[in-house]
Every structure is written in C-alpha cells, then in structure tokens.
Amino acid sequence: MFEEIIVAGAGGQGVLVLGEVLAIAAVKAGNKATWLPAYGPEMRGGTANCSVVLSSKEIGSPLVQEPSLLVCFNQPSITKFGPATAKGGKIFANADTIEEYPQMKEGVEIIKIKVNSLAAALGDERALNMVMLGAVLKKSAFVTLESCALALRDIWGAKAEELLPTSLKAMRSGQEAVAGQA
Amino acid sequence: MGDFKFIKGNEAAAEAAIRAGCEGFFFYPVTPSSEIGEYMANHLHRTGGVFAQAESEIAAVNMMFGGAATGARVMTGTSGVGYSLMSECISYMAGAEVPAVIVDVMRAGPGLGSLEPTQGDYNQVTKASGHGGHIIPVYAPSNAQEIVNFVHESFGTAERFRTPVVVLYDGYTGQVMESVEFPEGRQEKKPNTWSLDDAPGRKGRVVRSGYAGGIGQHSFELYAKYDDMKEKLQRFEEYQTEDAEIILVGFGIVGRICKSVVDKARDEGLKVGLIRPIMISPFPAKAFAKYKGTKVKFLTIEMSYGQMCHDVALAVGENDNTHFFRDKCGSLPAMSEILNRLRQLKGENS
Amino acid sequence: MKAVYEKTTAFNDLVTGYCPGCGHGIVQRMIGECMDELGISDRLVAILGVGCSSPSWRFMTYDILSVPHGRPGAAASGMKKCDPNKIVYTYQGDGDSGSIGFSETVYPAVRGDNITSIIVNNTVYAMTGGQMAPTTLAGQVTTTSPKGRDVNATGQPLHLPELVASLPGSRYVARVSLHDTAHIRKAKQAIKQAFENQINGVGYSMVEVLSPCPSIWRMKPVDCMERIAREVIREFPLGTFKGA
Structure with missing residues (x-):
C-alpha cells in the first residue's frame, strides 16, 4: 500500500483531525504513516491543510505534492490542490460549498458529497469531517471504520466515550451517501 | 518492548x-x-x-x-x-x-x-x-x-x-x-x-x-x-552502496527522501546508493575514504546554498566526481528533480 | 592568646592580584567572613561575570562558576532552580551588570528568584582600561569620554538598585560604600543580610557596593576614598531601598 493524501479546508472544519485519524488508523493496521500540517504563516487566514502518507514500507518525503487522494472541504482547496492531483487519483469534494471544478489530470475521479447538509441532518454540524471520513472509507480500502474508531479513542482520550457515538453515526452516513456513486 | x-x-x-x-x-x-x-x-x-x-x-x-x-x-x-x-x-x-x-x-x-x-x-x-x-x-x-x-x-x-x-x-x-x-x-x-x-x-x-x-x-x-x-562518533547509514556508480549524500529529512529516490532509481536500472550522515559533527569522513581514486560519482543534496557538500568534497577528494544539487529554498527537494539529475549524471558516465 | 582577627577560610594562600587600593579584595573578604559565620561553605557558589574579578577563582576555596560577560544573573537562576540547596550569589561589576547584562541582572528580580546579587560599582570599565560605564558620573573623564561624560548624549548614570527595588519580585535592595571603616562595617551587615535572606528563603536580594579604583581613577587610594565620600555618594545615595 502507498497512498499520498492531502486534506484541505477552512480552519475549524476538522481538516487536521481527519488526516490524523487516517494516519493513526493505518498505523494500527500495521502500516507506516506520516502526518504533516501546513503551519506557520500558512496557518493564518483560516485555511488549513495537511499531508498524510500511508505506506507498507518506510516513508521518504512526508510532504505530498501530487496527491493520489485529495479531500476538499471548500472552494479554495480544490482550486489549489485539484490540478495537482495525480493521474487516476481520487478527489472527495464537499458539494455544499464547491461549485467550480478546475481542470484536472486524466483519469481523476471526483466523488461529491454534501457533508455540511448530512452533518446538519444528524444534528451536529461539527461532525462534517467524520461524514467525509466515512465517504473516504467507503471508496478506499486502506483503512477500516473499526481502526478509525480506535484512532479516535487515541486522539480524544477520556472524551472519546462522549464524542464517539456521534462520529460513528456520521461516518456511516458518509459511507451510505457515496455507496451509490460509481 | x-x-x-x-x-x-x-x-x-x-x-x-x-x-x-x-x-x-x-x-x-x-x-x-x-x-x-x-x-x-x-x-x-x-x-x-x-x-x-x-x-x-x-x-x-x-x-x-x-x-x-x-x-x-x-x-x-x-x-x-x-x-x-x-x-x-x-x-x-x-x-x-x-x-x-x-x-x-x-x-x-x-x-x-x-x-x-x-x-x-x-x-x-x-x-x-x-x-x-x-x-x-x-x-x-x-x-x-x-x-x-x-x-x-x-x-x-x-x-x-x-x-x-x-x-x-x-x-x-x-x-x-x-x-x-x-x-x-x-x-x-x-x-x-x-x-x-x-x-x-x-x-x-x-x-x-x-x-x-x-x-x-x-x-x-x-x-x-x-x-x-x-x-x-563518526556515524552514518549506507544504503545500496555496494555496486553504486552514483552515491547520493543527504542528511536529515533530505536523507529519508534520498532513500526513496534510490529505490526509484534502482527500478529504472540506475546503480544509485546513499550515504546518510547521522552525525554531521564530527563529519563521517570514514564513509567516503574508500571511494578516493575511484570513478564513483557523488551527488550531495542540501536545502541550502551548499554547506555539507564541502565536507563531502574534502572527504572524497574534490574532483570531477563530486556534484552538488542545490534545492530551491522553501520546499522539500522533489524526487523527480533528483532523478533527472541522476539520469543526467549517468549519461555523462557513458 | 585569643585571636581577634583571622584570615577567612574562603581564601587560600595565593595573593589576589588586585591593584593596591582596589575594593574587590575587601568585598570578597566580607563575603568570605559571611560564609564562615553562616556556616555555608559547603553550599556557597560564586557566579562570576567578566571584569577585574573574573580571575578571582584562583584564590577562593569554595565553588565557583565563571560565565559569559553580563550573564551571572541568568546562570544563578538556572543553578538555584536545578539545586535549591545551593547558596548562589552573582559577583559582577557595574558594566557587567548594568550594561551588557542589564536584562539578565534585572530578570532574576522580576521573577523573584531566591538568589543574592553583589554588584561592585567603581564608575568605570576597569579591566579593559577605563572606558565609560553606565555608572560613570556626569562630566567624569574616561578613555571613551575624553571631554567628560556628556549626559545629554549618553544619559544619566544608571541606578540599578533603585530600579530593582521598584520591582515587586525583589525583597532586599541596598547600596553601601567602602570609603571608611564605619561604612565597610555597614557594607558587611548588608551583605550578610542578603545571604541570610537567601538561606531563609526570603527571596531576591541585591547589594551594590561603591568601590575605589586607584589605577583607573589615577588617584592615590586615600584620595579615592575621599572621592567616593565627596562625589560618588552624591550621585549614588547610600541606604536600604527595600527590605530591612
């Protein structure tokens, strides 16, 4: 397995946590993983993104420049990273906020999902990143819902008991939403 | 454990x-x-x-x-x-x-x-x-x-x-x-x-x-x-150097990137290896001593104008075989660019 | 026969190397007496900056740490944090403490670290040959103020104790002088108070000592004492600015 992922969106959309869950879940399944946030001046101004590399072998560069998988929560993210996505790669796009799609490389598959609406329907708009995570799980075989739940327990510690049920519901909702898409 | x-x-x-x-x-x-x-x-x-x-x-x-x-x-x-x-x-x-x-x-x-x-x-x-x-x-x-x-x-x-x-x-x-x-x-x-x-x-x-x-x-x-x-205290890692015609030299994060480059280069049939200094002071000159007078080429990669490359040149004996790749400041070196430089060096070989 | 005056155990048999009439020997002897009287020879550490007193480790018998110019205050804070059992004092000149080490000298008082700061003020950079110091008096001729210190261009003499006394973190701040026997006795009391404070966990103490420098002032030792009494004290008033 070798997967280069960029998760991008606005600050407060849970972008960094989503990347971290993918990385830890991959480690729990016996793989190597790196998680690198955009930091410093890039952090200011409300945009956030992180590079996640998952691999069954030792990882070279932790910085992703040509993602095989791109997760976008807002318009600026897809405008910036969409064209860089590798041939045959996958893009998960938040259809609630993204209207314009830039020119992509050949064979790039775009999976559209309204994560704001789906999270709101579950009664917790903050769970939009977990809805997106569910979609990623459904369409990619490299991590399971179970290992993601274990990863969330690590990240949240004592708060996991309280937060996990909503997150699992959100993940399942995301999985169902993209099940029909080719 | x-x-x-x-x-x-x-x-x-x-x-x-x-x-x-x-x-x-x-x-x-x-x-x-x-x-x-x-x-x-x-x-x-x-x-x-x-x-x-x-x-x-x-x-x-x-x-x-x-x-x-x-x-x-x-x-x-x-x-x-x-x-x-x-x-x-x-x-x-x-x-x-x-x-x-x-x-x-x-x-x-x-x-x-x-x-x-x-x-x-x-x-x-x-x-x-x-x-x-x-x-x-x-x-x-x-x-x-x-x-x-x-x-x-x-x-x-x-x-x-x-x-x-x-x-x-x-x-x-x-x-x-x-x-x-x-x-x-x-x-x-x-x-x-x-x-x-x-x-x-x-x-x-x-x-x-x-x-x-x-x-x-x-x-x-x-x-x-x-x-x-x-x-x-001379500490270094050698990777795929036994039969290498070109040896990459990089420390820190560049070293780990170069390791991936070596794998990709080998996939193309390029005989490339890596010496990664683990301690940079004292400089691991020992790692380079055996290449003095050989035809092995060295390509040092650094995210700077070039600093360690001088220690490499000193250790291996500066000649036409020591090369330097200066990455543009502000990003990690792209593997594709290092690969291009390796192909170019290989071409100069034959 | 009863001994009425003895050498302090703080000194070995080497000569100090200070110029005749210098005040450092008096101050370091008083510190040594305090060490003997307070029974802290196993715990005492002097932290020396850079100045005429830097080589004084040669003739002292207790623990010494010599640090960069101006930095004894920071080193003392770090040492006391790592080993609160130590009785740590900084020993600096007025240039070391008030100029290059201003920040490192003031911050232990800002933090209220339980250390003792001894500052020897002779109004000049003596070790480097007599340049203008932050404490040089208005009009005083030095090698870098050849026409006399122009306070319009270089500012007024720095009063470190008064400044430190204004900080909530300081507990005891005094200025004393060496210009006659009575004042030397008072100076000893102030220095002893500063060490007792540290032993009792009271907190930060600073004692500034007005001290003669015959070599740089180009005066006879006795005339130096008169200069302190007549001129220097007028600029730097003696007294306890904080604490008892």
Missing part, C-alpha cells in the same frame, strides 16, 4: 528527553521549535525536572549553563535565530567542558527568514557555534524515531565527552507526526569529578573557561578530546 506513540517530532524530542532523565529545561519561545517548550512545561514535572521560560535565548542558555554546572542533566530547544544568540554561551560551555543538549529546529534563510524546511544551520552548528574554534557533536535525525533515539543518546554523549551536544533538524521534521517507540530506561548517569555537586565536605571546585595565564595546556586537552570524538 518500549512504549509506542503517534507523535510530532518536536514533542518526541521533549518526551525522549524526559525519559532519558532531563532534570532542567530552559527555553525562550521561537517558531518552529516552540512545541518542545510547551510539551516540557506540561510534562517535565512528571519526573521532578524543572522547566523555566527565560526572558531571552541568551538568558535561557545561561540558565542551562548554571544548572549544568551542578551536574544536572539539562537541555534547551530553539531555532537557528535563537541558536545565534546562544552561541556565546555554547562556546563558554565547550571551553568549560560542561555537558548539555541543545535542539536546533532550523528556520529558513538569514535574518528572520521563514518557516519552511531548510538546512541552512549546518555550518553554524558544525563549524561556528560561537568563538574560539571548539568542536561539538551534532546529531542529524531524519524522522521522529531518530529524534527520540538521538535525544536519548545525546545526554550520554554530552556527559561522556563533557560537551554541549546539538540535535539538528528542520521545521518539517519537527512538525511531522509519526509512530515512534521510546527506549526503556534512562540514559545511565555516572558520577563525575568536576561538577559543583552537593557532596558534603569536598573541596571547592571551579567551572570556568577562562585561562588568563595562557591557554596552551587546556587547548591540547581539548584537541585530544576532539581527536577522540572523531574516532568514536
């Missing part, structure tokens, strides 16, 4: 120091090293160590000097801009032969610069940590696990050679979260005969670097120590 954590490089440095037995951490905030201080502020009390935020890097390093003089195991974390301010005291500590660990998380460019990954502090830490011509050991970890291993080890090295020791890495390596395993147990601490310890009734001791009456003998003792360090 040790304890696993998925953790940022900077936090790994702090946790490794706590577990190694760090007793005092002195600090002034500076990006991209601040997580080290924040982690220490929250966790160093666990083992009874003291944390202090100083009014400047100058004060932080001198606080560290004061603590180290008592024989306490001490550390500071900073970035190149702070390291510049600390250089004066690092020189005093090297002269007074006082152990300490300094983590330098490099910033990019001269002056205030920026935060992207860079390796511009190579010369500063290996050649110019202040005035007077001392040599101090410098570890160059390439990932979070090596940060853990080398921070742990550096306390032992500092005490064994009675010297400040630097652990040097770039901002990305400090920010990357990876899975690490912590070694069990503290770094062993042996009794010493120099520190201002609390042994009752002992004679007064002096910890100093000043030699108003002439420094000759002291210099010779220091030089003998540097010879000993050169003998014992």
Whole structure:
C-alpha cells in the first residue's frame, strides 16, 4: 500500500483531525504513516491543510505534492490542490460549498458529497469531517471504520466515550451517501 | 518492548528527553521549535525536572549553563535565530567542558527568514557555534524515531565527552507526526569529578573557561578530546552502496527522501546508493575514504546554498566526481528533480 | 592568646592580584567572613561575570562558576532552580551588570528568584582600561569620554538598585560604600543580610557596593576614598531601598 493524501479546508472544519485519524488508523493496521500540517504563516487566514502518507514500507518525503487522494472541504482547496492531483487519483469534494471544478489530470475521479447538509441532518454540524471520513472509507480500502474508531479513542482520550457515538453515526452516513456513486 | 506513540517530532524530542532523565529545561519561545517548550512545561514535572521560560535565548542558555554546572542533566530547544544568540554561551560551555543538549529546529534563510524546511544551520552548528574554534557533536535525525533515539543518546554523549551536544533538524521534521517507540530506561548517569555537586565536605571546585595565564595546556586537552570524538562518533547509514556508480549524500529529512529516490532509481536500472550522515559533527569522513581514486560519482543534496557538500568534497577528494544539487529554498527537494539529475549524471558516465 | 582577627577560610594562600587600593579584595573578604559565620561553605557558589574579578577563582576555596560577560544573573537562576540547596550569589561589576547584562541582572528580580546579587560599582570599565560605564558620573573623564561624560548624549548614570527595588519580585535592595571603616562595617551587615535572606528563603536580594579604583581613577587610594565620600555618594545615595 502507498497512498499520498492531502486534506484541505477552512480552519475549524476538522481538516487536521481527519488526516490524523487516517494516519493513526493505518498505523494500527500495521502500516507506516506520516502526518504533516501546513503551519506557520500558512496557518493564518483560516485555511488549513495537511499531508498524510500511508505506506507498507518506510516513508521518504512526508510532504505530498501530487496527491493520489485529495479531500476538499471548500472552494479554495480544490482550486489549489485539484490540478495537482495525480493521474487516476481520487478527489472527495464537499458539494455544499464547491461549485467550480478546475481542470484536472486524466483519469481523476471526483466523488461529491454534501457533508455540511448530512452533518446538519444528524444534528451536529461539527461532525462534517467524520461524514467525509466515512465517504473516504467507503471508496478506499486502506483503512477500516473499526481502526478509525480506535484512532479516535487515541486522539480524544477520556472524551472519546462522549464524542464517539456521534462520529460513528456520521461516518456511516458518509459511507451510505457515496455507496451509490460509481 | 518500549512504549509506542503517534507523535510530532518536536514533542518526541521533549518526551525522549524526559525519559532519558532531563532534570532542567530552559527555553525562550521561537517558531518552529516552540512545541518542545510547551510539551516540557506540561510534562517535565512528571519526573521532578524543572522547566523555566527565560526572558531571552541568551538568558535561557545561561540558565542551562548554571544548572549544568551542578551536574544536572539539562537541555534547551530553539531555532537557528535563537541558536545565534546562544552561541556565546555554547562556546563558554565547550571551553568549560560542561555537558548539555541543545535542539536546533532550523528556520529558513538569514535574518528572520521563514518557516519552511531548510538546512541552512549546518555550518553554524558544525563549524561556528560561537568563538574560539571548539568542536561539538551534532546529531542529524531524519524522522521522529531518530529524534527520540538521538535525544536519548545525546545526554550520554554530552556527559561522556563533557560537551554541549546539538540535535539538528528542520521545521518539517519537527512538525511531522509519526509512530515512534521510546527506549526503556534512562540514559545511565555516572558520577563525575568536576561538577559543583552537593557532596558534603569536598573541596571547592571551579567551572570556568577562562585561562588568563595562557591557554596552551587546556587547548591540547581539548584537541585530544576532539581527536577522540572523531574516532568514536563518526556515524552514518549506507544504503545500496555496494555496486553504486552514483552515491547520493543527504542528511536529515533530505536523507529519508534520498532513500526513496534510490529505490526509484534502482527500478529504472540506475546503480544509485546513499550515504546518510547521522552525525554531521564530527563529519563521517570514514564513509567516503574508500571511494578516493575511484570513478564513483557523488551527488550531495542540501536545502541550502551548499554547506555539507564541502565536507563531502574534502572527504572524497574534490574532483570531477563530486556534484552538488542545490534545492530551491522553501520546499522539500522533489524526487523527480533528483532523478533527472541522476539520469543526467549517468549519461555523462557513458 | 585569643585571636581577634583571622584570615577567612574562603581564601587560600595565593595573593589576589588586585591593584593596591582596589575594593574587590575587601568585598570578597566580607563575603568570605559571611560564609564562615553562616556556616555555608559547603553550599556557597560564586557566579562570576567578566571584569577585574573574573580571575578571582584562583584564590577562593569554595565553588565557583565563571560565565559569559553580563550573564551571572541568568546562570544563578538556572543553578538555584536545578539545586535549591545551593547558596548562589552573582559577583559582577557595574558594566557587567548594568550594561551588557542589564536584562539578565534585572530578570532574576522580576521573577523573584531566591538568589543574592553583589554588584561592585567603581564608575568605570576597569579591566579593559577605563572606558565609560553606565555608572560613570556626569562630566567624569574616561578613555571613551575624553571631554567628560556628556549626559545629554549618553544619559544619566544608571541606578540599578533603585530600579530593582521598584520591582515587586525583589525583597532586599541596598547600596553601601567602602570609603571608611564605619561604612565597610555597614557594607558587611548588608551583605550578610542578603545571604541570610537567601538561606531563609526570603527571596531576591541585591547589594551594590561603591568601590575605589586607584589605577583607573589615577588617584592615590586615600584620595579615592575621599572621592567616593565627596562625589560618588552624591550621585549614588547610600541606604536600604527595600527590605530591612
């Protein structure tokens, strides 16, 4: 397995946590993983993104420049990273906020999902990143819902008991939403 | 078996120091090293160590000097801009032969610069940590696990050679979260005969670097120590070098990227290997000695105008076979660009 | 026979090397007497900056740490944090403390660290040959103020104790003088108070000592004492600015 992922969106959309869950879940399944946030001046101004590399072998560069998988929560993210996505790669796009799609490389598959609406329907708009995570799980075989739940327990510690049920519901909702898409 | 954590490089440095037995951490905030201080502020009390935020890097390093003089195991974390301010005291500590660990998380460019990954502090830490011509050991970890291993080890090295020791890495390596395993147990601490310890009734001791009456003998003792360090501390990793026609040289994060490049180049049938200096001071000249007079080409990759490449040229004998790839500042070297350069070098071969 | 005056155990048999008439020997002897009287020879550490007193480790018998110019305050804070059992004092000149080490000298008082700061003020940079110091008096001729210190260009003499006394973190701050026997006795009391404070955990203490420098002032030792009494005290008033 070798997967280069960029998760991008606005600050407060849970972008960094989503990347971290993918990385830890991959480690729990016996793989190597790196998680690198955009930091410093890039952090200011409300945009956030992180590079996640998952691999069954030792990882070279932790910085992703040509993602095989791109997760976008807002318009600026897809405008910036969409064209860089590798041939045959996958893009998960938040259809609630993204209207314009830039020119992509050949064979790039775009999976559209309204994560704001789906999270709101579950009664917790903050769970939009977990809805997106569910979609990623459904369409990619490299991590399971179970290992993601274990990863969330690590990240949240004592708060996991309280937060996990909503997150699992959100993940399942995301999985169902993209099940029909080719 | 040790304890696993998925953790940022900077936090790994702090946790490794706590577990190694760090007793005092002195600090002034500076990006991209601040997580080290924040982690220490929250966790160093666990083992009874003291944390202090100083009014400047100058004060932080001198606080560290004061603590180290008592024989306490001490550390500071900073970035190149702070390291510049600390250089004066690092020189005093090297002269007074006082152990300490300094983590330098490099910033990019001269002056205030920026935060992207860079390796511009190579010369500063290996050649110019202040005035007077001392040599101090410098570890160059390439990932979070090596940060853990080398921070742990550096306390032992500092005490064994009675010297400040630097652990040097770039901002990305400090920010990357990876899975690490912590070694069990503290770094062993042996009794010493120099520190201002609390042994009752002992004679007064002096910890100093000043030699108003002439420094000759002291210099010779220091030089003998540097010879000993050169003998014992040359550390490097060799990867696929046995049949290599071109050998990449890179330290830190560049080293790990180059390892992937070697794999890709081998897939294309290019006979490429890697020498990754693990300690950059003393420079691992041993790794290069056997290539003197051979046709093996060397391509040094650095995220700077070119600093370590001079040490490589010196070690291998500068000639048409030593090459340098200077990456543009502000990003990690792209594997594709290194591969192109390798193909070009291979072409020049035939 | 009863001994009425003895050498302090703080000194070995070497001569100090100070110029005849210098005040450093008096101050360091008083510190040594305090060490003997307070029974702290196993715990006492002097942290020396850079100045005429830097080589004084040669003739002292207790623990010494010699640090960069101006930085004893920071080193003392770090040492006391790592080993609270130590009785740590900084020993600096007015240039070391008030100029290059201004920040490192003031911050231990800002933090309220339980250390003792002894500052010897002779109004010049003596070790480097008599340049203008932050404490040089208005109009005083030095090698770098050849026409006399122009306070319009270089500012008024720095009063470190008064400044430190204004900080909530300081507990005891005094200025004393060496210009006659009565004042030397008072100086000893102040220095002893500063060490007792540290032993009792009271907190930060600073004592500034007005001290003669015959070599740089180009005066006979007795005339130096008169200069302190006549001129220097007028600029730097004696007294306890904080604490009892």
